[in-house]
Amino acid sequence: MGEVKTVLDRVWRVDAAGMLGVLARRLGDLDVAEEALQDAVAEALRNWGASGVPENPAGWLVQTAWRKALDALRREANGRVKVAELAAAPPGPPSGDDRLAMIFACCHPALPEPSRIALTLHAVAGLPAETVAAAFLLPRATAAQRLVRAKRHLRDHGVRIVTPPPEEFPDRLPSVLRVVYLIYNEGYLASDTVERRELAREALDLARQVSALMPGEPEPAGLAALLELHESRAAARFDGAGRIVLLEDQDRTLWDAGLITSAMRRLARAAARDRPGPYQLEAAIAAQHALAPAYERTDWATVHKLYDLLVTVRPTPVVLLGRAVATGFTTGPAEALAEVDALGGQLSTYRLWHATRAGLLRRLGRVEEATEATRRALALATNPAERDLLARRLDDLGVSAP
Known part of the structure; x- marks a missing residue:
């Protein structure tokens, strides 16, 4: 058995x-x-x-x-x-076409946006209701009800599980791209295990399929390039014991040069259409890290400028948090901490807000505050490798993890 x-x-x-x-x-x-x-x-x-x-x-x-x-x-x-x-x-x-058809069906315009994304994460990525609930910061029962209503909505509206005709692509594209990215993120750093490699690879394959399906649209190419750049570092992200290796400590000889080259070509073709969007800009930021010969030689000024552009098209608290990280390397940790603290009302339940804040406080020598922020991040983290990393940071601060 x-x-x-x-x-x-x-x-x-x-x-x-x-x-x-x-x-x-x-x-x-x-x-x-x-x-x-x-x-x-x-x-x-x-x-x-x-x-x-x-x-x-x-x-x-x-x-x-x-x-x-x-x-x-x-x-x-x-x-x-x-x-x-x-x-x-x-x-x-089963085939890739079936998964793509599922995504387009789940992202039908008849469904409200949150229901589209929740249903796709459940049906295409196989994520249980509790993981979907965590992604939306919802109670499990609420997420389960949303999934039931979404499936009923598809049935009542006679939505077929097929890839729609090209004229229907634009209405569904934003949701399709978002769920593919969310699926990749769940594979890249899973909620309840270290990572789900097969899910990350599937999301990359789906991003490439959408890009091939809509060659005239730059954003699908931008997403495919972004995921290729993330995936290029897969072999260096964990050590032999399954512990996270941060970007600054990764062995760059383990990075996949072929994926980086493919991503850069996709990004160049997308940029040539002169219709910048959030996925292209995120890919451009990731490219700065991929092309830097060493972490200390990262062009943080360009990264910050790209974040400034990204804020204009996607002014979310998470994007602003990313820009604050770049501020820490261009202007200094004190200025970056002020930007991070300004986001506290929106991101106080987000583990990376606390982790980012802890890193800046530590750079400023404010050890007690850094310790408390790290503890808060650890309390919110669910991924075991991420929890291990935060526990090691507490140990470095001279405090035992709870």
Whole structure:
């Protein structure tokens, strides 16, 4: 049973979005697809121990879920006609197109913006309701209700799980780009584990697909470039013990030069269209770090100017926090701390606000305040590697972590 659970866990992490996508596309109902897939997983738990794990576990789960969905439809009077139509063409293997179709469906304009993003994180990234709740700073019950309403909304409006025609792309693009970025962030530094590499790679693949789907739009290219730059550092982000290695301490020979080159080419093509947007500007900031031969030779003046531009198109507290970090390297920690403190009313529950503030206080020699800010950051952090980093910072300050 232990081996079966291990296999199922791996298959779910890697293929859940594709499996759900191919089923939802064929069935036309996300709820039915999700319930059937859960039933298939339960059957696998019951049977694989005796019969052995199939050669293609994801394919087995899709076909089993498909049969269970058809059985459920046969039990419904209004579903019997649909069964004959569906049974003639069973689903094929999961693909990237299925995941992309799922994202576009979940980002349908009929859904309110928060519901679009919550549903996509749940259905495409496979994030549970509690993780979605954490992403929106909501109680778990509220997030669960939002997911239920969103799925009902799709069903009631007859939204099909297909990639829409090109004329519908612009209305959905902002939400699509945002959820792909959020999916990558969950893979890059997961909520409940060190990282989810397969989720980060899937998000990068989705960003590239969206960019290829809309070659005339610079922002999808900007997002793809941004994720390539982040992904280029994946091999250097953790040490052999699974501990975070900060950017200034990373071995830059481990960075993927091919991904950096690809990102720079994408960014150059996007910039040539002279329609700057937030993802292009974030990618340009990341490029400054990627191209610097050493951390101490980072062009912080250019980074700060890029943040100034980013603030004009995305004036969020998190962007302002990033600009404050750059201020710390261009003007000084005292000026940066003033900028950070000005954001306290909006970011007091955000762990990185406290961590950033702690770093600046430490540079200013205000050790007691730095210690308290680090403790606050640790109390808010959920990622185990991030918690370990903050605990080590407390240790450096001569204080034991709680």
